[in-house]
Amino acid sequence: MRYDELKDMIKDAMKAHDKVRLSILRQLHGEIKNIEVDERREVTEADVDAMTKRLIKQTKETLEGSVKAGTNEERTETLRTQVAILEDLLPEQLSGDALGELVDATIAELGATTKRDMGKVMGALTKATGGNFDKAAAAKIVGGKLA
Numbered sequence: 129m130r131y132d133e134l135k136d137m138i139k140d141a142m143k144a145h146d147k148v149r150l151s152i153l154r155q156l157h158g159e160i161k162n163i164e165v166d167e168r169r170e171v172t173e174a175d176v177d178a179m180t181k182r183l184i185k186q187t188k189e190t191l192e193g194s195v196k197a198g199t200n201e202e203r204t205e206t207l208r209t210q211v212a213i214l215e216d217l218l219p220e221q222l223s224g225d226a227l228g229e230l231v232d233a234t235i236a237e238l239g240a241t242t243k244r245d246m247g248k249v250m251g252a253l254t255k256a257t258g259g260n261f262d263k264a265a266a267a268k269i270v271g272g273k274l275a
Contacts, residue, residue, distance in 0.1 A: 129180070129217050131160060131171045152210040156183055156217075174258070177218060184214045222261040230256065231269045243274050 134157055141150040159179045164171050191207040194200065222230065234252045238245065249270050253261060 129176050129219075130173055131176055134160070134176065134217075148206055148209050149213055152183075152187070152213050156180060156214070159183060177258075177260075180214055180217050184211060184218075187211050187214065219260055222257055223265055227261055227266055228269055230261075231266060231273065235270070235273055240274060243271065246270055246274060249274075 138153045141153055160171055160176060163175055187210050194204045194207055234249055238248055240249050253266055
């Protein structure tokens with residue numbers, strides 16, 4: 129997602145009076161703005177995706193704590209909604225048959241044969257997809273194909 133698309137989403141959430149969506153989008157915008165100010169550079173699409181993933185992780189951790197505490201169901205539901213909103217912002221993750229085909233191609237390209245090569249294969253998959261794939265499923269597929 130591009131930075132200007134995020135700004136448009138914030139405007140749309142404001143017009144719709146969607147407080148939950150607006151809150152999490154503003155939080156994401158603030159984190160991205162910090163990159164822009166601290167590093168004095170233009171924000172790239174990769175920066176936005178990386179910050180979105182980071183914010184998803186943080187929100188999920190907060191959600192787990194809220195579920196364990198079990199005291200405020202409204203807050204827990206808000207966090208669940210925010211995680212869903214953030215996950216919708218990311219591009220679709222590569223999985224299933226498409227992931228299997230990419231794993232096969234990567235193994236053939238690298239000439240990987242043993243489990244020792246698993247790190248190389250996973251690294252190549254990360255580089256090829258920008259980290260946008262189901263890592264657990266990929267590890268299982270790669271582990272099954274290497275001796």
